[in-house]
Amino acid sequence: MNYRELFPLVVTAYPALSYLDNAATTQKPQTVINRMNLFYTTENSNVHRGAYALSERTTVLYEDARQTVQKFVGAKRREEIIFTRGTTESINLVANSWGTANIKAGDEIIVTILEHHSNFLPWQQLAKKTGAILKVAHLNESVVIASESVKKLLSPKTKLVALAQVSNVLGCVSPIKEITAAAHAVGACILVDAAQSIAHMAIDVADLDADWLAASGHKMYGPTGIGILYGKYALLEKMPPYLLGGGMISEVSLNSYEPADLPDKFEAGTPPIAEAVGLGEAVKFIERIGWENIQNHERELMSYAVEKLLTIPAVTIIGSKDPALRQSVISFMIKGVHAHDVASILGAHNVAVRAGHHCAEPLHTHLGLTATARASFALYSTHDDIDRLCEGIAEIKKTFKL
Amino acid sequence: MSDLYREEILDHYEHPRHAGKLENPDISFATANKTCGDKVSVDIIFGPDNVVKDIAFTASGCALTIAGASLLSEKVLGKTTVEICALRETDMTIFTDVPAGSARIPCIMLGLATLQKALQQLRT
Numbered sequence: 001m002n003y004r005e006l007f008p009l010v011v012t013a014y015p016a017l018s019y020l021d022n023a024a025t026t027q028k029p030q031t032v033i034n035r036m037n038l039f040y041t042t043e044n045s046n047v048h049r050g051a052y053a054l055s056e057r058t059t060v061l062y063e064d065a066r067q068t069v070q071k072f073v074g075a076k077r078r079e080e081i082i083f084t085r086g087t088t089e090s091i092n093l094v095a096n097s098w099g100t101a102n103i104k105a106g107d108e109i110i111v112t113i114l115e116h117h118s119n120f121l122p123w124q125q126l127a128k129k130t131g132a133i134l135k136v137a138h139l140n141e142s143v144v145i146a147s148e149s150v151k152k153l154l155s156p157k158t159k160l161v162a163l164a165q166v167s168n169v170l171g172c173v174s175p176i177k178e179i180t181a182a183a184h185a186v187g188a189c190i191l192v193d194a195a196q197s198i199a200h201m202a203i204d205v206a207d208l209d210a211d212w213l214a215a216s217g218h219k220m221y222g223p224t225g226i227g228i229l230y231g232k233y234a235l236l237e238k239m240p241p242y243l244l245g246g247g248m249i250s251e252v253s254l255n256s257y258e259p260a261d262l263p264d265k266f267e268a269g270t271p272p273i274a275e276a277v278g279l280g281e282a283v284k285f286i287e288r289i290g291w292e293n294i295q296n297h298e299r300e301l302m303s304y305a306v307e308k309l310l311t312i313p314a315v316t317i318i319g320s321k322d323p324a325l326r327q328s329v330i331s332f333m334i335k336g337v338h339a340h341d342v343a344s345i346l347g348a349h350n351v352a353v354r355a356g357h358h359c360a361e362p363l364h365t366h367l368g369l370t371a372t373a374r375a376s377f378a379l380y381s382t383h384d385d386i387d388r389l390c391e392g393i394a395e396i397k398k399t400f401k402l
Numbered sequence: 403m404s405d406l407y408r409e410e411i412l413d414h415y416e417h418p419r420h421a422g423k424l425e426n427p428d429i430s431f432a433t434a435n436k437t438c439g440d441k442v443s444v445d446i447i448f449g450p451d452n453v454v455k456d457i458a459f460t461a462s463g464c465a466l467t468i469a470g471a472s473l474l475s476e477k478v479l480g481k482t483t484v485e486i487c488a489l490r491e492t493d494m495t496i497f498t499d500v501p502a503g504s505a506r507i508p509c510i511m512l513g514l515a516t517l518q519k520a521l522q523q524l525r526t
Contacts, residue, residue: 337465338438338440338463338464338465339438339464340438340463340464340466340506340509341407341464341465341466344406344407344505344506345407348406355438356437356438357437370438370439371438371439399407399412400412400465401416
């Protein structure tokens with residue numbers, strides 16, 4: 001199936017580009033772009049239930065988007081879906097709201113060594129602020145986070161486990177269900193960073209039993225500036241508001257205020273309305289293609305990519321060499337060439353990859369690395385893109401006389 | 403763009419000029435680019451009239467950082483501290499032929515930044 005033609009930037013603006021930086025952001029299908037254009041052309045006004053027809057229409061669209069996302073992640077109630085600016089804001093919301101109200105000195109928070117800074121720093125600083133202890137789960141011999149990695153750190157003092165479902169560097173998939181069960185057994189809550197998984201696998205928050213789940217629209221063929229926070233109703237209900245202002249109140253007097261009910265309580269200010277509508281369309285786009293097609297496509301691509309890269313002796317794949325253990329992300333190094341040089345030369349050959357520590361500096365330091373190059377796939381990625389990547393690597397070897 | 407890695411740059415990367423350390427330098431200074439891990443350190447010996455008599459760079463990291471430091475070392479020998487402090491990003495883009503506004507500017511600038519910070523130490 002040729003998914004490329006669904007994405008205008010890929011086929012029209014940059015047809016010669018092998019865009020392999022999808023872990024950073026994805027390109028958008030025409031339907032999502034059209035949906036947002038339509039919104040601004042014919043449906044734009046502010047939400048919060050204005051008294052005129054256009055405002056009612058906008059509100060309905062915004063709430064429809066919420067319900068679309070609710071069904072997409074398997075949440076029971078619409079109040080369990082909060083629209084934020086992105087994964088980072090979602091996690092900061094939980095850290096500042098639930099974290100500040102519930103974490104005390106001596107409590108334990110578990111994160112993993114592979115976390116993105118957005119699911120690491122809020123907990124690092126919460127621990128510093130409250131006197132809680134931050135424990136870091138490590139990779140096993142297969143260079144993945146196994147449930148054992150987390151289980152051995154759990155104790156009666158553990159209040160929270162925060163971990164990524166898919167690593168944006170290693171591409172490994174963590175066993176969320178098992179870890180959640182173990183965390184709950186000691187009375188701890190669990191927050192799942194789904195930024196790298198949301199576009200690549202079906203997520204059912206009820207099945208995972210996650211307490212919170214955070215994701216970003218722009219990594220799932222949706223617009224920038226919109227993210228999701230799923231939270232169990234019982235938890236969200238008790239959590240104090242995060243941002244204060246219009247839209248999250250039920251009444252305000254000179255000296256105090258009453259917060260609104262969920263989900264409004266956590267949606268202060270004018271929300272990213274067009275973006276929410278765009279996200280709803282992105283969800284529908286994914287649902288139309290179907291998880292089976294998406295996973296077959298990406299699984300096949302990953303096998304091909306690993307197979308080809310393993311034939312180049314100068315290339316080191318960071319993490320597992322088993323494609324079955326990887327989801328859409330391959331970080332690698334070329335012996336004797338700095339990652340920035342790799343990315344520059346690949347860029348000059350129309351292959352877009354990312355270089356650096358990918359907002360996972362603790363992981364890189366732990367692995368003894370400063371910078372790696374990273375290729376990541378999406379629906380419009382093809383065998384051709386992988387071939388280009390390998391040709392680019394051959395160019396690099398030639399340039400540096402390897 | 404293949405010009406970015408043209409022969410001259412690769413030559414300086416593989417055979418950096420004035421590489422290493424000096425014995426009894428007048429100043430020794432090091433900086434790092436924390437985001438990518440590239441490091442540069444510089445040793446300088448001055449002659450009369452604050453002219454750079456000898457210089458040595460130790461650079462590690464990407465090709466442009468190393469080549470940048472090497473190209474710079476050739477340019478600054480015999481220059482005064484005043485002249486060196488007046489060097490700007492535009493000068494480095496000319497020495498290295500990296501286009502202004504390129505994402506690789508921090509790489510080629512690391513050597514100059516290190517050198518200029520070292521000279522500031524001299525004043526204080």
